[in-house]
Amino acid sequence: MKAPRGTQDILPGTSEKWQYVESALIELCKKYNYREIRTPVFEHTELFQRGVGDTTDIVQKEMYTFEDRGGRSLTLRPEGTASVVRSFVEHKVFGQPMQPTKLFYIGPMFRYERPQQGRMRQFYQFGIEALGSADPAIDAEVMALAMASYQELGLKSLKLVINSLGDSESRKQHREALIKHFDPHREELCEDCQVRLDKNPLRVLDCKKDREHPAMKTAPSVLDYLNEESKEYFEQVKSYLDAMEIPYVVDKNLVRGLDYYNHTAFEIMSDAEGFGAITTLSGGGRYNGLVEDMGGPETPGIGFALSIERLLMALEAEGIELPVNEGIDCYFVALGDQAEKEAVRLTYQLRKAGVQVDKDYLGRKIKSQFKSADRLEAKYVIVLGENELEAGQANVKSMETGEQQEVSLADLVTYLKNKLAGGK
Known part of the structure; x- marks a missing residue:
């Protein structure tokens, strides 16, 4: 008998590293006043269809979905945000006096992907969600916490990449421009992108199959379609990062793989030699509107998630030894x-x-x-x-x-x- 493909046993000698990293992340969250939430490992399938989005690869291709004995469709959670927002709405946390609500989670997620180094079918995520504030300062706080998650463990070869996806008005104009741009090339795109072009053209920019298509390089940038309010919001976010002296790079082509993002989007990448072809360590962004989609009141939100496996890979790439083998008394x-x-x-x-x-x-x-x-x-x-x-x-x-x-x-x-x- 062997473990299923895409899963792993974390044995003594390695598990101590996981414990050390998780403890460090929990202590970091205390400094930022984020508190732990634990949600079920499986949820009703509809939660992810509505929360993550029907046009995403996660929902279309990667979810572990099954029927229970009562005929209900359930899905092993592929990511953490939808579950946290569901809990936030179900328990009326938005009515509590202390706002915004600042939460973190650590736990296994499940996606049916092709297993490779740092990408498993059962993988572990640490994530945070800040719900209830539309202040650009909290966008900067979330990115600062994301960067600190690596820096506190000694990582140095890091790059913060940011972009703005704009508000709903800006995204609508950008959507129309994308459709106009890609429509003449529709038949040249993969089958998935032909569907995405009608449902959510922003996802075309995130396609792994068509990334080398010439039309990708000339696609209209969302930054060119930001209205004044969205531009001002993005400028404020950058000013807060500047105030904290956190270096960043603006990438107009950065889009996140989930439908619920708007305004700020960001990724943290590793520049460490030998880390691998896929350099992304973590990502996140703002998702105003997701709480309403889950049946709650109008509530802005922002968060990020990182892979524990990829964090450990980055530590290894930079030759950082964690102080975990200290013996017994x-x-x-x-x-x-x-x-x-x-x-x-x-x-x-x-x-x-x-x-x-x-x-x-x-x-x-x-x-x-x-x-x-x-x-x-x-x-x-x-x-x-x-x-x-x-x-x-x-x-x-x-x-x-x-x-x-x-x-x-x-x-x-x-x-x-x-x-x-x-x-x-």
């Missing part, structure tokens, strides 16, 4: 049945006192037990044999200095806690 070496029983008791007492401790469970000889302590990088080894038991003492050895000390069993917990805290 103590290892118990016990010899003889009575000493073994006392070691079990003392191990339990040490753990209750907050000491990280392990012991042998295979009845190995003393030399093999010391080897286990070495492999676990134990700071101290506690040796308890029949002689030590009779004397009511244990031998405590520092693995760093080789120093040994006879310690009363009654004082063992206090002694080790003191040593581990840096005492003499």
Whole structure:
């Protein structure tokens, strides 16, 4: 039996890196006052059809959809925003006094894609959503948090790319210009783009098959169709990024792969050598109108999501080692049945006192037990044999200095806690 294609087992030795990264992201969210939300792994299929959009590759080709025994169509979540907005509306979070609502999530998502490095069919996303503010300053805050998500872990080869998709009026004019531009080339485009051209021509710009078509290079830019309000909004967003001294590049061709985006759109890319052909680390943008589509009141929103897998790839590409293999505090070496029983008791007492401790469970000889302590990088080894038991003492050895000390069993917990805290 093997794991399904596009999934992976995250084993000890690697899982610690995941834990470290996730803990760092959670601590970062606390600084920005974002609080955690946990949503179901599967939702009603309609949620993603309405929230993500019928014209997206995600809805058309990549969702894991099934019927339950009651005949209801359910889908494993392919992204996090739609679920967060659904929860925001269902629980009337918009009515709470503290606004905007600032949330983050970490969890598995599912898309039926061709598996490749950094792109799995079950993958893990960290994302944030800020709901309830149309202030350009919060757009800049979200991008600052996105950049900090990488910088706090030591990444340096980063590039923030931004664009404006404009408001509904600007997008309507741009849509008409795109249709006019691409219509003469309709038959030259892939089947998907021929459909997109009528339903959502902005998606044509995001096509992977037709990206080298000459018409793509001359397609009208949305920036040329921004009305004064949208232009001013975008200028304010850039001014806030400038104030925080966060470098960015404006890319007029940047569009996001989901239908709900408007105004600010952005991606963070890795410039690290050897990172791979697909350089995008994360992306996000503003989605005013999505809450209303979910049955809620008019509520602006903005967010982003990053792949934990691609974050770990970027760390590896830049040669950044996470401080995760720090060993354990103590290892118990016990010899003889009575000493073994006392070691079990003392191990339990040490753990209750907050000491990280392990012991042998295979009845190995003393030399093999010391080897286990070495492999676990134990700071101290506690040796308890029949002689030590009779004397009511244990031998405590520092693995760093080789120093040994006879310690009363009654004082063992206090002694080790003191040593581990840096005492003499």
